[in-house]
Amino acid sequence: MEAALETLKSATGEYQEAVVKGRIAKPVEYEDARGFVLHAEKMIDTVAPGLEKKDADALKHVRDALAELKKAFPTVMPPKTPVKDYGGVLGDVSRVELAAGKLM
Numbered sequence: 001m002e003a004a005l006e007t008l009k010s011a012t013g014e015y016q017e018a019v020v021k022g023r024i025a026k027p028v029e030y031e032d033a034r035g036f037v038l039h040a041e042k043m044i045d046t047v048a049p050g051l052e053k054k055d056a057d058a059l060k061h062v063r064d065a066l067a068e069l070k071k072a073f074p075t076v077m078p079p080k081t082p083v084k085d086y087g088g089v090l091g092d093v094s095r096v097e098l099a100a101g102k103l104m
Contacts (some may be wrong), residue, residue, distance in 0.1 A: 001051070001100050004043040008069075008093045011036035015072070016086045023081050030078035033089075037073060041066050051103050061099035068092050 013034040018029035038067070044062060051059045069092035072084040084092075 001044065001047065001104055004040040005097055005100060007036050007043065007049070008096060011040070012090050012093050013088070015089045015103075017018040018078070019082050019086055024078040027078045030073070031076065034073035034076070037066075037069055055102050058099050058102035062096055062103070064098055065092055065095035069096065 014029045014036060018024050018026045018033060021024065024030050044066070048059060051062075069089065072082065072089050072092070074083060077103035
C-alpha cells in the first residue's frame with residue numbers, strides 16, 4: 001500500500017507539469033500521470049484480499065477515491081482541457097491516502 005501511495009504522489013507531480021494555463025500542454029506528462037494512477041490501482045488490487053480482511057470499509061473508500069481520481073484521465077490521449085485541475089487531482093490522492101491510513 002505504501003508503494004502505491006508513493007506512485008500516486010508521483011502522478012500528482014506529473015499532472016501538475018502537464019497542465020499549463022488551464023489546458024493540457026504537455027501530453028507526455030498527462031500520460032505518465034495516468035500510467036502511475038493505473039499502476040497504483042493494480043498494486044492495490046494485488047494486495048486487496050489481505051486489505052479486505054483487515055478493513056473492508058477502508059478498502060472500499062480507497063477504491064471509491066481511486067475511481068474518482070481516474071475521472072481526471074478519461075482517455076489515453078489527453079483532452080485539450082483537463083477534466084480536473086491540479087487541486088482536484090491532489091484532493092483525490094489525499095482521499096486515497098486518508099482511507100489507506102486504516103490499512104497500514
